Amino acid sequence: MQFTVLGPVGMATEDGQAVPLSGRLRTGLLALLLARANDHVPVEVLLDALWNGQREPTRRRPLQLHIHWIRKALDSPDRLRHARDGYQLAVQPGELDAERFESLLDESIREGNHDPGRTADRLRCALRLWRGRPYQDVDLPELEPAAQRLIERKATATELLYEAELRGGRHAAVLPELLDAVAEYPLRERLRASLMIALYRAGRQADALTAYQDARRRLTTELGLDPGPELQDLQLQILAGEPVDLGRDVARVSARPAQLPRDVTSFVGRAAELTALDHTAAAGELSPGLVTVTGTAGVGKTALVVHWAHHNRTRFPDGQLYVDLHGYGPEPPLRAEEALVRMLRALGVAESELPDGLAERTDLFRTVASGKRMLLVLDNAHSVEQVRPLLPGTSCLVVVTSRNVLAGLAARDGGLRIALDRLRDDEAHSLLKELLGEYDRIRPEASTELIDRCARLPLALRIATERVRLHPHRDTADLMAELADEQTRLDLLDTGDPATSVRAVLSWSYHHLDPGAARLFRLLGLTCMQCRYPRHDFDGYSAAALLGDDDTRESRRLLDSLVRTNLCEETASGRFQLHELLRAYSTELTADPEELDAARLRLCEYLLANATRALAVLAPGEIAEPPEITATPQVPVSADRDAARRWLDRERQNVLCVAHHIIVHGHWPDARGVATALYRHFTGDSGEHLLSGEPEVSHPR
Incomplete structure (x- = not known):
């Protein structure tokens, strides 16, 4: 179809048959949609414009009727879509006269002075598209900025046209047109300069100086300004009988850039x-x-x-x-x-x-x-x-x-x-469905597992689903099993392209950290202890224990640094966590087993010592012989039962992990009784099955 706004607003079929528009509201609605062609226009904007700010619910029905009429008049109803409580009119390149005009103008600006004749031809084609004032006969204040901008660009195109003609040596041929252009734009100094040059080159020095005096008089009378330096210098050159030329390069005129990268496919949510x-x-x-x-x-x-x-x-x-x-x-x-x-x-x-x-x-x-x-x-x-x-x-x-x-x-x-947070569960499921399409062979429960393994990150989900698409005959259960292994998960989310591989993009954040923050990040993967409770959070005391530092102020400073660079999430006041993929990346960074063992031991000691103190307050006598463990740092767990309970509630999963670790791996034999007591306190289970190899019992968290 063809759409026009450089004059009366209208539309026509591909063969040039005009589509009759009737009524102020219908024409105004089409004008508003064309002013933002291919973009989302909220319903509130349309209601405000068409009914002068009156948004009563009764206005929506007439708006829908006018939308319906325009849809029927289009070559395809799908051109006018409804989304996000608004409308979007799809206009293809070359269909809207304003878009064709601006494209021709921008091409002329980009070409500069390389071919004045070709530039002039292109600009004449652009100016021939005009049939009046933009959005003519549509009296809507909302359209005025767009109309004024187009009028300004038309003036720029006119200036560039005659500069190109002068560079092509056609000063005599365009003199009548230049006189008309100056009459239309009497305050445009660049047009005045072109007229003076054309007159001077045509042997009419006196007329060129008269044109300058006329420009000076109009500028002084209407704006209270003298001509600019370019026009004044041109007058002096003409007075001296010197050769004159245009003082400005076409390329110096601002172009209209359009540099956006390609839009992403399958965008959901947000x-x-x-x-x-x-x-x-x-x-x-x-x-x-x-x-x-x-x-x-x-x-x-x-x-x-x-x-x-x-x-x-x-x-x-x-x-x-x-x-x-x-x-x-x-x-x-x-x-x-x-x-x-x-x-x-x-x-x-x-x-x-x-x-x-x-x-x-x-x-x-x-x-x-x-x-x-x-x-x-x-x-x-x-x-x-x-x-x-x-x-x-x-x-x-x-x-x-x-x-x-x-x-x-x-x-x-x-x-x-x-x-920008990670995708919500519903958004992640929608993205998964969009990406897989006909390849969607993943069961609902497996979809949830895949989303969790990818930490609800769009990049990871896109890579994982592409792996499914590349292997349409492979059992997706195998992919789930591989993603469950933290040691191989990042390998599976590697595309071979550094710009889109999860490990690579995480590494760029890590390598910008200062040494202290980088060391803490390497150790934070230990907070999960690789146990059955995957979603751990921690605080500054746990971070200080990992670092072996008495000063929790330093650990909190480093945590703040990780939060600022989004390598760590603050889940609540003073509590932090790593999502699945950050934790997987963290655990693979430290190759020194001694450093890992020492940090893990410090974290276990910190949690065990303070849990023992808290349990002694809450259940005196539960632990017959508390082990002697010196923890760094120590949380001030006082004799206050409420404070002790709050600390144990906050650290419940972490303490369970330590108890599980001690019972299974036998660290600190004298602490096994404490671990069993803690396990029983939290779960009501003795934990003996952990030693005997019996299956674990699932307990509510």
Whole structure:
């Protein structure tokens, strides 16, 4: 189909047969959908625009009727889809006149001065698409920003057209057109400059100077300004009889970048995060906006942002910039100076005009971006220092993704921070179903196990399901058994591509840690003791015990560092855990068995000693002869029964693990009685079956 907005709003069939539109509301609805073609338009936006802010429930029914009529008029009803309480009109490349116009203009800007004749032809094709004012006869304030932006781009196209014609030597031929263009845009100094050059080259020096005086008079009268330096210099050159030329390069005109990576397939869930991005974009129409999306490796930060950006391109009519800052990866982080060069080039700044210093490049970027409504995606950031020089000062929206929480950015520069968690169970099941499709041979209980083994991380789920698809005749029970083994799980989630292998992406976070935090991370895999209770959490005291450090302040500082880089999760106040894949990666990092045994012994001693003290408060006499174990550090478990009970409740699973470990492996023979008493206290079971080899009894947690 064909859609028009560069004049009266309308649509026509492929063979040019116009589709009649009747009524203000129906035409306005089509205009609103075309202004954000291919993007999601919330119902609230449509109701506000069409009924002047009146959102009564009774308005939804007429809106649905108009939507139904437009669907019937389209060549395919599927073009107009309903999703997330809004509508999206699918428009193919070349179908919308405004999109064709802007594509031709952007091609001309990118080509620069290489072929003036070809540039002029392309710009004339672009300008012939205009049949009046944008969104003509549709009186909706919501469309005014889009209309004004198109009018501004038309003026830019007109300027570039006559500059290309002058570079092609056609000054005499375009003089009549230039006079008309100056009459239409009397305050555009670049058009005035082109007119002066055309007159001067045609041997009409006096007329060229008169054109300057006319420009000066209009600018002074209407704006209270003198002509700019370029126009003044041109007047002096003409007065001196010197050769004149255009002072600006076409390439210096800002291009409209479209740099978003390919949208992810089978995107599911994340409704709250998508809505938060919607609200931030809507609130920042006239002011700068900043969003940071943080989360652990493989959680889908880039997928979320790119998916949202693709569905909201028309919110950013001046373009979308995308820069991978390589904060976590095989390459060193991209320096801010290099990122600025990439962005400035994308915006049409010539190589010769790029300044050398960081501050100068930042200033130029903010100048070029001034007044534009662009989206800037800064992906995979490493630090605040890397990001801050890249922030524009105007109405652009900046979305930053990082494994680091970038607390300094939020504290000083404000904006919204979205902490992206792992998928919920229902979202993970939906993703699994989407990815497997016809290959879905996994039983429901096995699906749950697969999701748990992949820690509800989208990246891991995608790799695991691809393994199922690659081996359609293999029993999926074998895959489940292999994933159950922590020692081989990361091998199975390896694609051979460092960018998409779970072990590789986790390693990039680990290798950015300072030595103290890296050592703690290597030891944290021991908190599960490889027992039957897999979902452990721990606190700063357990971390200090692993490190062999009396000072819990240091262990908490290191834990905070791991949380900031999303290599550890804080589950409650002062409690932490590693998800399945982080724990698997942690346990394979330390090759020194002596270091592991010593750390495991310290953790067991810490838990056993403090559990013994707590049990002595709660059940005096339960332990006849407490073993002599010196633990570092010691929790201040006093004679307060409530404090002792709270500590045992918090550490229940961990203490059970230690008791299980002692009973089975026989460490500290004199402590076996204590372990048995603790086991009985928590479970009501003597634990003797653990020694005899009898099957374990499942106890409620």
